[in-house]
Amino acid sequence: MNVLKNKVNISIIQLAGSKPDKLSNLKRAEDLIKEALSKYPKTQVVVLPECFNAPYSVKLFRKYAEPIILNDKENSPSVYKLSELAKTFKILLIGGSIPEIDLKTNKIYNTSLVFNSDGELIGQHRKLHLFDISIPNGITFQESKTLSAGDKLTTINDAKTGLNFGLGICYDMRFPEGAMYAARKKNASCMIYPSAFNTVTGPLHWHSLAKSRSIDNQIYTILCSPSRAEEGIVDEFGEPVYKAYGHSIVVDPKGGIVCEAGENEEILNCELDGEFINEVRQAIPIGFQRRFDVYEDVKLKE
Numbered sequence: 362m363n364v365l366k367n368k369v370n371i372s373i374i375q376l377a378g379s380k381p382d383k384l385s386n387l388k389r390a391e392d393l394i395k396e397a398l399s400k401y402p403k404t405q406v407v408v409l410p411e412c413f414n415a416p417y418s419v420k421l422f423r424k425y426a427e428p429i430i431l432n433d434k435e436n437s438p439s440v441y442k443l444s445e446l447a448k449t450f451k452i453l454l455i456g457g458s459i460p461e462i463d464l465k466t467n468k469i470y471n472t473s474l475v476f477n478s479d480g481e482l483i484g485q486h487r488k489l490h491l492f493d494i495s496i497p498n499g500i501t502f503q504e505s506k507t508l509s510a511g512d513k514l515t516t517i518n519d520a521k522t523g524l525n526f527g528l529g530i531c532y533d534m535r536f537p538e539g540a541m542y543a544a545r546k547k548n549a550s551c552m553i554y555p556s557a558f559n560t561v562t563g564p565l566h567w568h569s570l571a572k573s574r575s576i577d578n579q580i581y582t583i584l585c586s587p588s589r590a591e592e593g594i595v596d597e598f599g600e601p602v603y604k605a606y607g608h609s610i611v612v613d614p615k616g617g618i619v620c621e622a623g624e625n626e627e628i629l630n631c632e633l634d635g636e637f638i639n640e641v642r643q644a645i646p647i648g649f650q651r652r653f654d655v656y657e658d659v660k661l662k663e
């Protein structure tokens with residue numbers, strides 16, 4: 362089966378770590394999307410990083426959270442802006458992630474929204490695996506203190522670009538089942554993870570995880586991070602809350618790095634090529650060679 366019929370051109374925007382002013386974060390995203398399209402006019406898909414509209418901070422998620430209401434600039438300014446940008450620039454926009462409040466339950470989620478080139482919301486992923494870790498002399502982060510976890514895997518098929526992809530957020534990439542489900546069950550050609558690793562876990566695992574998700578499933582893996590400012594991501598008092606790793610990256614189905622950013626604000630651009638996926642799968646046909654007679658099939662539910 363042809364996993365991706367036509368080549369798809371994608372720009373990955375390594376935005377500056379978010380500042381306390383939400384509207385200026387949205388404006389910065391708009392400016393860099395404009396820049397991406399003027400530098401790379403063939404761009405069909407744009408990806409933004411995790412928590413691109415607010416400081417990445419357990420204490421601040423609730424303060425910055427907004428409900429997902431369409432066409433409501435006042436109450437859902439980020440949702441409004443993402444839809445407008447997708448429509449204005451005629452792009453499939455993977456809108457990083459934003460803190461979301463569910464007004465029925467009052468719960469907060471870390472949510473990625475996807476808009477097609479008509480500005481329609483075609484997908485929504487709530488971070489499934491919350492980033493709760495404690496590395497001695499390294500970093501402690503407990504998203505579950507204020508966030509709730511999503512309860513669904515997400516794959517999205519965009520009819521206009523022909524891109525069929527799995528979507529996860531950051532820590533989700535550490536759990537291979539999401540990528541396996543997207544690639545094996547849903548025929549996805551890539552996994553896209555808006556992310557924000559840090560300067561402790563980034564050097565440890567960022568590249569290896571991107572390569573693993575690609576090699577295991579013979580798909581493209583796209584990680585989009587905020588840039589690493591000297592002072593890191595700060596709160597409204599200028600206190601550092603998080604230092605993002607940077608190094609946004611695209612890994613191909615063979616495990617090769619297609620492009621990688623440094624630590625500063627930067628725009629990556631490349632093409633996703635379905636023919637290359639086919640070539641890799643023919644050369645190393647692991648898709649047909651699984652030994653479910655020896656080990657049980659992984660129970661990937663619909």
Ligand SMILES: NC(=O)CC(=O)C(=O)O
Binds near residue numbers: 492530531
């Ligand atoms: N920020 C995250 O969700 C994940 C992360 O930094 C890591 O897994 O490391």
